[in-house]
Amino acid sequence: MSKEAKLNDALTQVRSKFVVSCQERSQTLLEAMRALETELDQPEALAQVRRECHKLAGLAGSIGFTEIGNLAEVIDTRLKEGRAGWVVIEPMVKDLLQRLEGIKK
Amino acid sequence: MKILIVDDEPLFCELLKAELSACGHTNVHSVNSGAEAISSIKTAETPFDCALLDIDMPGIDGIELCRLLRFEPLTADIPLVMVTARSEVESVDKAFAAGATDYLTKPIDRRDLRGRMTMASAMARERVARKTTLANNKKTEQFPFEEACRLEAEYACIDYLALQNYVLKLGSMRMFNHVAIGFQVANARELFLTLDNSAFRETMSDIAEVIVEATMSGNPITSYAGSGFFVVLFDRHSATCPERLADQIEQRLQILNGWYAQLGQLPVRIKIGAPISRGLVSLRSPVEILEKALINTKKPITTLGGLQEEDAIAQIQSQPGE
Numbered sequence: 001m002s003k004e005a006k007l008n009d010a011l012t013q014v015r016s017k018f019v020v021s022c023q024e025r026s027q028t029l030l031e032a033m034r035a036l037e038t039e040l041d042q043p044e045a046l047a048q049v050r051r052e053c054h055k056l057a058g059l060a061g062s063i064g065f066t067e068i069g070n071l072a073e074v075i076d077t078r079l080k081e082g083r084a085g086w087v088v089i090e091p092m093v094k095d096l097l098q099r100l101e102g103i104k105k
Numbered sequence: 106m107k108i109l110i111v112d113d114e115p116l117f118c119e120l121l122k123a124e125l126s127a128c129g130h131t132n133v134h135s136v137n138s139g140a141e142a143i144s145s146i147k148t149a150e151t152p153f154d155c156a157l158l159d160i161d162m163p164g165i166d167g168i169e170l171c172r173l174l175r176f177e178p179l180t181a182d183i184p185l186v187m188v189t190a191r192s193e194v195e196s197v198d199k200a201f202a203a204g205a206t207d208y209l210t211k212p213i214d215r216r217d218l219r220g221r222m223t224m225a226s227a228m229a230r231e232r233v234a235r236k237t238t239l240a241n242n243k244k245t246e247q248f249p250f251e252e253a254c255r256l257e258a259e260y261a262c263i264d265y266l267a268l269q270n271y272v273l274k275l276g277s278m279r280m281f282n283h284v285a286i287g288f289q290v291a292n293a294r295e296l297f298l299t300l301d302n303s304a305f306r307e308t309m310s311d312i313a314e315v316i317v318e319a320t321m322s323g324n325p326i327t328s329y330a331g332s333g334f335f336v337v338l339f340d341r342h343s344a345t346c347p348e349r350l351a352d353q354i355e356q357r358l359q360i361l362n363g364w365y366a367q368l369g370q371l372p373v374r375i376k377i378g379a380p381i382s383r384g385l386v387s388l389r390s391p392v393e394i395l396e397k398a399l400i401n402t403k404k405p406i407t408t409l410g411g412l413q414e415e416d417a418i419a420q421i422q423s424q425p426g427e
Contacts, residue, residue, distance in 0.1 A: 003127050010123030014116055021116065054161055055114045058190050061212030062120055069212055076190065 015063050022100045028052050029097055036086055046086070049093060050079040056096075068099050106229050107151060110135040111142040111170065112159040112188065120213070121157065121188075128219050130226075139165025143173065152179045154229040157209075160189040160196050168199050175204035182232055182255050184225040188213075201263060201271045202326055208274060228266070250297045253331035254306055262313040268328035268336065272391035280383045280391040284339045285398035286347070287378035288316055291408060293333020296371055304370075309333070311361055312373060319353035336398050341382060347406055351377055355409045362410055376405035 001009070029052055035045040053072040061069025075092050078084040108130055110118050118135035125133050134153075136142050139162060146153060156174065160167035167187055174180040187200045187208040197208050206228065209221055238247060248254050253265040263271075272280060290296065290312055297305050309329060316335055317327050323339035330336055354375060362372035378401030383394050 007123055007127040010126070011120070014120045014123065017116055017119070051163075054190060055117070058159075058211035059114055059117045059120070062117070066212075073190065 011063060018059065018063060018065070019103055022103060025052055025056065026097055026100045029093060029100075033090070033093060036090075046079060049089070050076055053079070053093075053096070065103065068096065068103070071096050071099065106130060106154045106226055107132045107149075108134070109142060109145060109153045109156040111137075111139065111156065111162070111167070113137050113162045114159075117159075117211075121218075124213065124215060124218055125222065128222055130222065138162060139167070139170040139173075142170060143177075146174070146177065146179055149179075153183060154233070155184045155186070155225045156180065157186045157188050158205075160187055160200065168196060168203050171200055171205050172203040184228045186221055186225055197271075197274060198324075198326075201267060202324075204263060204267075206264060206267045207270045224266075248302055248306075250294060250333075251331045253329055254309070256306065256310040256313050256329050262310075262317060262327045262329060265328045265330045265336075268326065268338065268395065269392050271326065272338070272395060275391060280394060282341050284341050284380045284382045285394050286337050286339070286350075286380045287398035287400070287402040288312075288335040288337070289376045289378070289399075289402035289405075290333035290335075291374040291376050291410075292371060296333075296373070299371060308365075308370070308373065312375065315354060315357040315361060315375075319350060319357060330395075330399060334399050334402065336395050338395075347377065347380060351407045351409060358410045372410055374408055374410040376402045376408045378402035378404075379406050 029049060032045040032048040032052075035042050053076040056072035057069055057076050059069075060066075060072060071092065075089060075096065078089060078092075108125060110121050110133060112118050112121070112135070115135075115137060118137070122133045122135060125131075134145065136145050142156070142158075143165075158167040158170055162170075165173070167189070171185050171187065174183075174185060184206040185204060187197060187205045188211060189196060189200075189208060190211050197205075200208060207221055207224065209217060235248075255264060256262050272283075275283070290309070293309075296308055300308065313327060313329060313335065316337060317325060320327070320337055320339065326338045328336055328338075354377070358373065358375060365372055378398055381394055381398045381401060383389055383391070389397065
C-alpha cells in the first residue's frame with residue numbers, strides 16, 4: 001500500500017471514530033447547557049463548553065468537518081475572551097449541536 | 106527520529122501520527138497529558154528526538170510542559186514544536202519564551218506540518234551529530250566561533266533559529282509592536298581563542314544572563330546568534346530606554362568581570378546597538394529587523410566593560426556633529 005493510500009485509510013478511520021465520538025461530545029455540551037439553564041453563573045459548565053469546543057476546533061477542521069471546526073472555534077474564542085455572555089453563546093452551541101447531530105446520521 | 110505527541114484529544118494524536126507517518130516519521134508515540142509526557146520521557150529506553158506539544162491542556166499546560174522539558178537533560182535541546190488553536194496565537198509568545206522551537210496551528214495544514222517537521226528533523230540530526238562529535242573528541246566540546254551554540258542560561262535564551270521562526274510567525278503587523286536591540290561581545294573572538302569551547306559557552310551564557318536580567322521589565326525574548334552576537338526582542342511599550350538599559354548592564358558586567366579577573370580570564374566588553382523597530386509601512390521583513398539590530402552593533406550607541414581605542418573612535422564617529 002502506498003504512503004498516500006495508507007494516509008487516506010488512516011484519515012478515514014479517524015473520521016469514523018470522530019463521527020462515533022460526536023454522541024459523547026454532544027452529551028457533554030448538553031449537560032453543560034442544562035447546568036447553565038438553571039443558573040448562569042457556572043464557571044465549571046462554561047469551561048466544559050469551551051474545552052469541548054476547543055477540541056472540536058482543532059480536530060474537526062483538520063479532518064474535513066470545516067464548518068463544525070469553524071463554529072467551534074468561534075465559540076471557543078468568544079468564551080476565552082469572556083466578552084460574550086451565555087445569551088450570545090447559547091444559540092451558537094445549539095447550532096453546533098445540530099451540526100454534530102447531522103454528521104451522526 | 107523518535108517523536109512524542111502530547112495532546113489531550115486522542116483522535117488528534119491519531120491524526121498527527123497518520124500525517125507524520127505519511128512524511129516518513131514512523132517512530133511516533135503519543136500521550137494525553139503533561140504528566141504522562143514527563144513520565145514517558147523519563148522512562149523511555151531510547152530518548153525522544155522531538156516533541157509536539159498542545160498548548161491548552163488540563164493540568165500541566167503546553168507552555169509549562171515546554172519549560173519543564175527545557176530543564177530536563179533528556180529534552181533540554183530537542184526541537185519542541187507547539188501545536189495550538191488559532192485562538193491561542195498570543196500564547197505562542199509565552200511558549201517561545203519558555204523555550205519552544207517552532208509552532209503549528211490547528212486545524213493542521215499538511216504542507217505546513219511537513220515544512221516544520223523537515224526543519225525539526227534537521228535540528229535533531231544536527232543535535233545527534235554534535236553529541237557524536239562530542240563523544241568522539243573525548244568529551245571536549247568543539248564548535249566554530251560563528252555557531253549559534255545553545256547556551257545554558259538560567260533564564261530564557263532561545264535558539265536564534267527559534268527567534269527567527271517566532272518573528273516570522275508574528276508577521277509584519279505584529280512585529281510593529283516590538284523593538285529589537287543587538288548586543289555584541291566586542292572581544293568575543295579573543296575570548297574564543299583563549300578559552301576552550303566549553304568555557305566560551307559558559308562565558309556567553311553568563312552574558313545572556315546579564316542581558317536577560319537587565320532587560321526583564323520589557324518582557325524580553327533573548328537569543329544568541331553566534332560570533333558573540335545577541336539579539337533581544339522587547340515589547341515596544343514596555344522597553345527600557347537604551348541609557349537605562351546600558352546602566353543596568355554595566356552594573357552587572359562590573360561584577361562579572363570582577364569574577365573573571367579572579368579566574369585570570371579576560372574581561373568582557375559589550376557593544377549595544379541602536380534599537381530598531383518596524384514602521385507600519387516598512388518594507389523590511391521581520392527577520393531583516395533582527396539582522397539590522399545585529400548590524401547596528403557595528404556603530405554602537407555605547408560600549409560597556411571598558412572602552413578600547415577602536416571602540417572610542419567608532420563611537421566618536423557615530424556621534425552627530427555639533
